[in-house]
Amino acid sequence: MKLPDIxxxxxxxxxxxVLLVxxxxxxxxxxxxxxxxxxxRMIGQLIAIGFVLVYLFQKTSSWxxxxVVTIMLLAAGWIAMRPLEDKSLNHIGQLSLALLIGCGSILALIIVVVLDLTPWYQPRFVIPLAGMLLANTMNSLSLSGERFDTEVSxxxxxxxxxxxAFFTAMIPQVNGLLAVGLVALPGMMTGQILSGVSPLVAVRYQIVIxxxxxxxxxxxTAWYLMGRYQKALPSDPSANH
Known part of the structure; x- marks a missing residue:
């Protein structure tokens, strides 16, 4: 059955x-x-990225x-910094580096090992996967940073x-694991099922995601908090005693 057009x-x-909200x-x-x-902004950004993706999906340029992924990474770092007190360039660099380490390592595992893409840099797969990882991870960084600042203050x-701070950041992720399949069908799985993919295939993809x-x-989050932890330690080790 063809997915109805909107x-x-x-x-x-x-x-x-949204007006009522x-x-x-x-x-x-x-x-x-x-x-x-x-x-x-959401509507404008999605319409714009729709046109961009139509072009990108026809290309296989690694550069x-x-x-595109670099722009997404920096944007995620900037958005993650929004609720935090420190708005410095150094802080956005710290957040972006944490995103690169966490999301980059997992994205590489999925692309190279799990999906075994040839070539590995196919935008049709890399960009949506990177987007899902960055969007969720930046929320964890915001939660951890806000809780860390509150506790130290x-x-x-x-x-x-x-x-x-780490526990707070992981609450949405753990809740998501507990709720999936019982309370909700995640967006990627729902989209695949609506587009006609077998639910069993959609389930395997969703587990990976x-x-x-x-x-x-x-x-x-662990990398980011280790940096915040080291910076917040007293300069004199004896101050802890």
Whole structure:
């Protein structure tokens, strides 16, 4: 069965509930302006990337694919920094490096070993996979950084702040593992099933993605928090006693 087409009128109708969400934001003193801007940016960015991907999927240039992934990586680092106090270039570099280490290692494993792509840099596979890993991992970094700052400001020991920050960042990932198949069907699996792929094949792909997101989030968060931990330690080791 062919997936039903979504026309422009249908697209507008699907976005109307956002206006009600904006009213709730406004009444409850949340930032409704930020919500509207974020929604409009999302629509504009997705439409733009749709045209870009149509072009990229017709190419097999490793340099072009690397450029797109690099832009995605830097953007993810910048977005991860948004709720954090430190807005310096050094901090965005620290976040981007953590994303590169965690997401890059897992992405390489999937592309080279699991999918065994030839050539390995096919944009049709690399860009969507990198996007899923970066999007989830940047959220983990934001959560860990915000919790670490809060705990240190409250006077917690640096070791305790690091541990609590890591635990907080992993809550959404672990909850996702527990809920998948019982509470929700993840987006990638749902999309594959709607497009006609066998549910059993979609399940195998989803397992790979869920494990990849968990590991990339854990690796990136651990690397990021180790850096924050070392920086937050007292300069005099005797100060800990």
């Amino acid at each position: 026309g422009y009128f249908d697209l507008v109708m699907s976005c109307l509930p 904006a009213v709730i934001f406004y009444r409850w003193k949340a930032n409704s302006k930020e919500l509207i801007i974020a929604t409009l 072009l694919g690397l450029l 409250a006077g917690s020991e640096v070791d305790s702040a690091r541990n609590k 869920m494990v990849a997101i968990l590991c990339s989030s854990a690796f990136s």
